[in-house]
Amino acid sequence: MQKSIYAEAIIQQTNSSLTMEEVIKLIEKPRFKEQGDLAFPCFLLAKTMRKAPQKIAEELAAKIDHPLFEKVIAEGSYVNCFLHKQTVSKRIIDAVLAAGSAYGSHSFGKGQSIAIDLSSPNIAKPFSMGHLRSTVIGNSLAHIAEKCGYKAVRINHLGDWGTQFGKLIVAYQRWGSEEKVRQAPIKELLALYVKFHKEAEKDSSLNDEGRLWFKKLEEGNEEAESLWKWFRDESLQEFSKIYELLGVEFDSIAGEAFYNSKMEEALEVLSAQNLLSSSQGAEVVDLEEHDLPPLLAKKSDGATLYATRDLAAAMYRQEQYHFSKAWYVVGFEQTLHFKQLFLVLGKMGYKWADEMDHIPFGFVLKDGKKMSTRKGEIVLLEEVLNEAVQLAEGNIEAKNPSLANKQQVAKMVGVGAVIFHDLKNDRQNNVEFSLEDMLRFEGTTGPYVQYTHARACSILRRSALEVGTESSAGLTDETSWAVAKLLMEFPNIIEKSFYQKEPSAIAKYVLELAQEFNKYYSQVKILADDSEQESRLALVKAVTIVLAEGLRLLGVKAPIEM
Structure with missing residues (x-):
């Protein structure tokens, strides 16, 4: 403005x-x-x-x-x-009050669809801290895209196909117990998966057996299919608890298996465009002109690969959602795969491939090392979330025992702490897992921003004056001006976070706004009965609107009391 x-x-x-x-x-x-x-x-x-x-x-x-x-x-x-402090601060505050939660919105998305591939955990494996990043970054980007006028289509491309399921079937047949799997499905399936890899180090023929059982699964073997469906159903039930805790919903949970019947079409288009060539019995798409290795479309034994599945998935999504952009929120290790994928789609004649982007992110590290499901070196996300909620409940009990809806607020604060800890980091950086840092209720944390929002709401409740959609006059003091200037920045921050595909821009912004507001709160008697009281309260109301909306865009709730 x-x-x-x-x-x-x-x-x-x-x-x-x-x-x-x-x-x-x-x-x-x-x-x-x-x-x-x-x-x-x-x-x-x-x-x-x-x-x-x-x-x-x-x-x-x-x-x-x-x-x-x-x-x-x-x-x-x-x-x-x-x-001009007085004139401009009034304009800014009035703009926030008039727009409410719509403040900071943009219309450049023009209602077009943006397909966002996020989360995508592997079934039959636990939802670890390693899966958190794709889930919360992708969910936040979907909120940001919607704020910019797009229709976000959230896609959870489940890892429900591949050789690992052949290995898991072998492990279950050799060492599994139906009773144990039914009692604790994910925990038991992980134990079997880890055991398989330990045993395979001693006996490499196990890997061949695993590949054979996956081939049987691809061919529709009844026993293989029955076990696979059971593993998948149990996993989805476990995942749904975590997604509910995180407040994440999807428009599609079509996993890799869904595209099995659609891969032939992708291969036909590749063949019709003369893009396939033979290499050691396999079929590949040559990408030498781009200084890249070829994309492997079909193995020598006739089995298709996940690259073929991703081609089929992209074609299906364009047909289904008519996306103007497609974003894949997937870790750095898949960078080459996505370069190949987008180039091949372009070679197939699809202009929309130009609007596809891989949005990589760093690892969640434990003691400086990447977590590994194969070795069982993981931290379970559900345990972290539950512990965070319990800790938040303990804090609330100590500081505000008479608070209504304690459990509900504890859930908002605990889960919000975990999400915010991830999103305050630039997505391309690695994040060191630290329960202590994540759950701290002061400093650069989610609970600090939530508490600032609750404090501002409390000031408004204590006031006898009702704040309307327009402030009576602008403010001229330096502390209120610092807050008003930050409120003015919010629309620019939204736009920046969209184009840079960077939720951390919003997380850093709400931290700065919370810090400036707390300075204001400590230096100014907001409820003093004088001619500027109404203007001060209008500023406080504007801060509650922007903090709540900033947190919402990150996927974090903003309690009005804490």
Whole structure:
């Protein structure tokens, strides 16, 4: 809003060929608040105006004038603008109050579909901390896309097919007990999977037996299919408990097995486009021109691979959802696979392949090492979530024992702590698993932001004044101005997080807003009965709206009491 006005003033005074959008993107926040509220670098104008950037900055600063600007000064090669605190703070607060939770929304998605492939755990294996990242990053990106005007289609592409199921069938037949699996399905199936790999190190023929049983499964063998369905059903029941805790829902849970019947079509298109070539008895798509290894479409024994399945899945999703973009929230280790996949889809003649993106993320590490399901070195997500909720309940009992809905609030806080701990990190970084850090209720944590929101809600409840959709007047003190400026940034943060596919931008923003609000709360008597009380309460209400919405976009609930 204010950036647009500043950008317009710059364009008017320079007759620049730069577009409004380009100028807005160049406008930044000065390093120190004493330098102003908005800064425009003049380097790009130097070439067309044939003057030194410092000279352009001096001339521009002398010419720009607007009722919303208190003063405009030249600072080296920058033109720095000081906004009129009272007028602008009123405009910002009014905009938040009028829009409510819709504040910060964009319409550039134009109602188009965006298919987001997220979570995708393997059945018959526990939902570990390693699966958390894809789930919460993908869910947050779906919320952000919706905030930008897209229709997000959340797809859980379950790992329910592949050689590992042949191995699991062999393990169950040799060492399994139906009674034990029924009592604790995931725990027992994991134990069998780990045992298989330990035994296979001593006896490599077990791997051949596993491959043979997977081939039987592919061919529709009754015993193999019956065991596979049982493993799948038990897994889905376990997963649904975790998704419910995390508040994550899906539009599709069609896993790899769903695409078995659709792979032939993908192979037919590859063949019709003369893209398949033979390599040691296997069928591949050559990608040498892109300096990449070939995409393996069919093994020498006739078995298809997950690359073929992913081609079929992409074709099906485009047909089903008519997506304008497709995002795959999958770890770094699959980078090569997705490069190959998108290139091959492009070669098949699908223009929409240009709008497909792999969104990689780092590992969850335990003691600096990647977790491994094969070796049984994992931390179970359900146990972490339950422990987080119990800890939150203990904290609430100690600090606010008379709180209504204690269990409900503890669930919001405990689960929120786990989600926020992940999303506050840049997604490409590795995250060290630390229950202690995750569940801390102060510092840069989810509970800190939630508590700030609850504190602001409590101020509003204690006030006799009702805050409407418009503040009576703007505020002029420095602490309220710092908060108002951050509220002004929210729409830009949403846009940035969408284009960078980076939920951490929102997590860092809500932390900064919570910190600034707490400074304001500690320095200003918000409920003092004077002429500015209504304006102060309007600012508090605006903060509750933006904090709650920022947390929602991360998939975190915002309790009104804690």
